Amino acid sequence: MLSNPPFGVEWKKVQKEVVDEHKLKGFDGRFGPGLPRVSDGSLLFLLHLISKMRPVGEGGSRIGIILNGSPLFTGGAGSGESEIRRYVLENDLLEAIVAMPNDMFFNTGIATYIWILSNHKSKEHKNKVQLINAAKMGESMRKSLGSKRKELKEASIDDITRLYGAFEENEISKIFDTTDFGYRRITVERPLQLSYYPHDSERVDALKEDKAFVKLDKALQDEILTALADIKEEKISDRELFAKKLDVKLTASQFKLIQKHISEHDDEAVLCRDKKGKLEANPDLRDNENIPLSESIESYFAREVKPHVPLAWIDEKKTDDKDGKVGIVGYEIPFNRHFYEYVAPRALEEIDAELDAVTSEIMKLLKEVHS
Template identity: 30%
Template sequence: MIPNILQYESKIWATADLLRGCGIKESEWPSFMMPFFALVMIESRLVRMFDELKAEIGEEAWADISQDELIELIQDKGQGYNAYIFEKNQTLKDICQNDKSFDIDFEGYLHGFDGETKDLLGVDTTQGEKFLDIKGVIAKIKAKKVLLGYTKEWSGIDLKPFDNSAITTLEEHIKRRWADISAETAGEQYTPDDVIALIAEIIASKIEDSDRLLKIYDCTCGGGNLLFGVEDRIKVKVKRLTQTFGQDWNDALYALAKIESRFRVDSKIEHGNTLTDDKFYNDEFDVVTANPPYGVSWKGYEKDLRNDKTQRFKYLPSISDGQLLFMQHLISKLNANGMGVVVHNGSTLFSGDAGSAESNIRKWMLDSDIVEAVIQLPTDEFFNTGIYTYLWVLNKNKKRRDQVMLINASEKFKPLKKNKGSKRKEVDEASRLEIVETLTNFVDNDYARVFDKEFFYFNKQAIMLTNVDEQGRTFASHLKEDQTSLKLKPVKLENGERTLTEFTITKYDLERFSSLLEVYEQDIKPFVDSLDYKEQPLVVMTKEAMYSFDADQETLIKEALGQKEALGCGRIVVKAALKKATKTQPERIEITVELTPNYQKDYEIIPFHRNEAANRAAIEAFMAKYITKPFEYLENVVGVEINFNKVFYKPEKLRDVGDILKEIRFLDEELKRLEEELAL
């Protein structure tokens, strides 16, 4: 009976004891363990492939095969080659038996691999791409004088009895622990098994048995756990031939995924930055899935993206977060009937105001009717973050056109018996099936709602308000039809602290001031800049009248011949400008004063209606109900956000007042009793 492969997880992790013993930091363990895990994984699969090939040919025919024919047969499998294993019949465990020849044999063993395997392991690396960098790791371990012991620990891990699927499962668990302890790039999250299972269930629910090839793509595949995990689970649920495609630019994770891909029937893994160098630019896929990094800047390749000619990116989001770049890329890779499930954090739902790139991307997605559902997962679901995460379900072949379902699965989980880093919960099988059934039925229930897509749209209507005083008056009533302001010719300005009486300073004034610019910067400009008609008692005096602003009544005041007149709400605008000399006037500083109406730009958020006439009517009805001041319409921008709190928020039930009073009386009596006891 073949044992459960996960029993080997602790044995593999025990190899790190030697690393701890020679002072290597825990955060560095993954870089030391990855190449040796890959080595053991490759060897076990090559030996298994060799045994299967032998059984397939039969013992009698096997005896007649020449060495050259054997090599050709093995190479035709496309899974790799190793001269020590196939020609000398020696494995890593055999090499570790002789400590005297170990160094030479181990070097020969590593160089006995085929060229691609050596590249992925980093056997001959001198510069450039190192991938798993086994050469560098060996040098460091050798310096610690534990290379033989460390290699021997790994050679004792025998994975030969297990098939590809079982080894992939083990690999996922090991990579998860690496992700948990390593100082990963900000925003990179390892996708846990239960989330992979949920994604696979969603995809499988929309796929039928067929002879047609199913092409599955992950644009940020990492070590392949999500891509291959989805493939394996789909094949259990649906009778379909599958082909996987993935790309990643992390050297070590790409190498692990590439090695894994060679032991699968049909898989292509490429290395590079998907956003700037799409290795599958001519391909479209039936299924896309990804868990792209959260909140990671794309500033390092901003120029490339702004000059991108592929037309993948309708809008470029904030440079501090590239999630929606990956989303747009994935949508561009879907074929005519393609679908996908993409993991994001909450920022893709609501970041950016109306008119921003983020809002425009969401609007473009909903306008294109490609979003079928968004599913909120529980917190504490991932290994190194406790935040809410969301599954975007994309579908070019939606049955319910122009509708989107929100599923609040935040309570659909089972607590883990033992925490795994930040992961304290898992979406168990019963919950997964329930979520998929809800999505399939596409009707409201207590944790899911179906909306017309326009529910998520909103109008951001800009208006220009004309502020009025307590009597509802505005200074605009004192202006002629073509006027925007009333210009004054002041003889004196006072702001309660200083008085300014000189309004045109010429070269004559240089006898009193060493520099005209110095006067402007150090004397007049601070005076003008400090003026605030609402806070300082600014008084403007002309030959005819005196003007000020009454903050209590919010109105401009004109005083002439002892009579005060309220002019309505407005502003006193004072400006100073340095003017160059002209033919008729010398170089000078000019101060101007104007009275203007008090305008204020404002924005109103108003529900959106699909019909243009109905939408305009809704905006006008909103304004009539809520805006009491005179205003003019400015631009209207339609934004999109998806707000789970708005839909699923349940206010805390308030306690009955009688119960609260009863509790207060009880506490009062308890306090009196305690006071009496203390007095005794």
């Protein structure tokens, strides 16, 4: 099957039907793996074609579909796009992706890619994906046709076909395991450490102007402001001590409202703990790390995170819906990264010489103007 669906077309007009099929039919329908964002239906076309593949027992099928760059990487772990890529790769359906030259189409000059999928891979292709970078094989046309300024000559098409058939690596052909494109996104937490500044006028003014504070009973507002003014210390780096000094009966949300404006993170402050004695996380310092599926979470965390933030920990409640393990699995295919060629910057002397030449030319022109 061959397909060249429109690039980046939104599917809002059929959103209800597509969402219903996804929810009600699941994998018995076309869109079981997931749904992409409404603004780009490219991956819906891909799922539609996959649903039309003949079973392996009946000979199987091979698909060739032209897509733009978005389906390669759009959407983080757990997103609809990532889940679709996950389905394709974990079911070993992707055989190869070929990067085409720009300016190959009449109405757009964007980068395009041919995805080749198969459900009856040969033994040597099992659990492998070949990336072929044919982006530089295009030749300029004598006369442009709209945005189409380049074409692939027969010789270039033959070269691409041979690369695909040979299934070998060289400077424009690389072979990966399907799991090389997968990662596990973990949530890294850091402890809540706060210092409070009860006499900072800007902070107190911000508290007064907060809509949530304005809605409080006037008597409670006055009590809070008076209590802040009565605290002798300019800075308190201990939450429990601050609450004791404040000495106002507050709900948890009311105390957090004050804390929001009066405090800030301080690495030297006392660690905040909950009623069970466990460290509380600071949501403002929450971060994510994408760890390759081939690597242990523990070893990665010990090597890449702990040396820089010793008090950090992994939120083990964030688990993947499918395998139940810590971290959410995601898949992306960073095609250009695998074919990136480093270009060294020009020598500083060369740049200086060029600037001097340009400056001299400008001065010469200015003299001519004033003469």
